[in-house]
Amino acid sequence: MSDPRGDLCMIHTPLVVWIADYPEQLLITCTASKCSLISLAVSAQFGDPFPHSPQTTCTISNPCDIPLFYKTFELYWMDWDDAYALYQWHNFFFDHLITWSINIMGGAELNHQLSALQPWVGVHHWVNGHQDLEKLLSALIVGTVPNDVACALCAITEFIFQAQNLFLYEETLHSLTEALHEFYHHKASIITAGGCHGKNELMQHVTQSTCVMGAPYQWSSDITKHCHITHVKRPYHMTNHKDFYGQCCRFLDRQENYNSSSSTQF
Incomplete structure (x- = not known):
């Protein structure tokens, strides 16, 4: 890189974060498929309402036990104290909460609720695409889905909004934890109503990860x-x-x- 005087300098920057999808993360961390990247949970435990022990460099597979291909390389993260994965809350909302709502109330009904919204003259709607829907979904589903389902979706929406704060204080972390507890308390109603057919596990580690690495917003992609x-x-x-x-x-x-x-x- 060129410095202010025009001299070229060789710069070695530390690796702070690696943005990768799930298959790439499995390769990077040498983790088996259907296992959590940030905890010791396996796929059958992803729906548990409590966080499992965190995944660290001590619990991830030892390079000596990995196939010969991996033995050839020195894994760059082996001297790191902790290994964590980051998640994109907007994608989670779109892939899961909206899908659950459509499965329960139907896409036509959701479109009807959206079309009934009072337009604001002079305001550009849906500037941020489906991210704007996050602010409206809780109000749209009330009365069209069972009350327990509405409570669960409102709770997880509150969790997502709180998790995106620039600063997370003790009060915020407490609010996050309570919202997550409320979601898991009503989670069975989503499954009963036919909305959810999958499992999620990463939300359980937001509070713990925040205490170690700071607010998740700084890792936004x-x-x-x-x-x-x-x-x-x-x-x-x-x-x-x-x-x-x-x-x-x-x-x-x-x-x-x-x-x-x-x-x-x-």
Whole structure:
């Protein structure tokens, strides 16, 4: 990297976070399929209403016991004290809560409830896509799903909103824990009503992880996902799809020079 004087310096930055999907996380941590990445729970225990012991470098498979392919490499995380996985709450809401609601009340009824909302003149609705639905779902489902189901969905929605706070204090963590307890208290009603057919386990470790690593919001992938749109997808659609890497680099270089000259003139 170039310093303020123009001298080139070799920089070695520490790895702080690795964004990966579930199959990649299994590879990175050498964890068996259908096992938790952050606890000692297996798939049959994912629905338990309590957190299992955390997964650490001491409990993850020893490199000596891994197949020969892994023996060839030194696992970079072996000197880390803890191993945790991060989760995207917006995706969780869309993949699970909305699916549960549709399974119970029907997609047509949910659309009807949305169409009945009073429009605000001059306000751009659904600016953030399905993230805006998080603020409305609790009100939309009341009266169209059993009361226990509504209590469960409201509780988990409260948990998701609280977990996204910039700062989590003792009171916030207590509120998170209580919301999660309420969700598990009414969780059976979702299954009975035919809404939920799967299991989830990562929510149990938010409080514990926050005490060790800070608020989950700092690990959000929203910024990198947005950069993927502005720095990869948009430039790609502007090219002829040939020699994309070269065209993309030239596009970003010109865009950076343009922004730099515009700020200088300002």
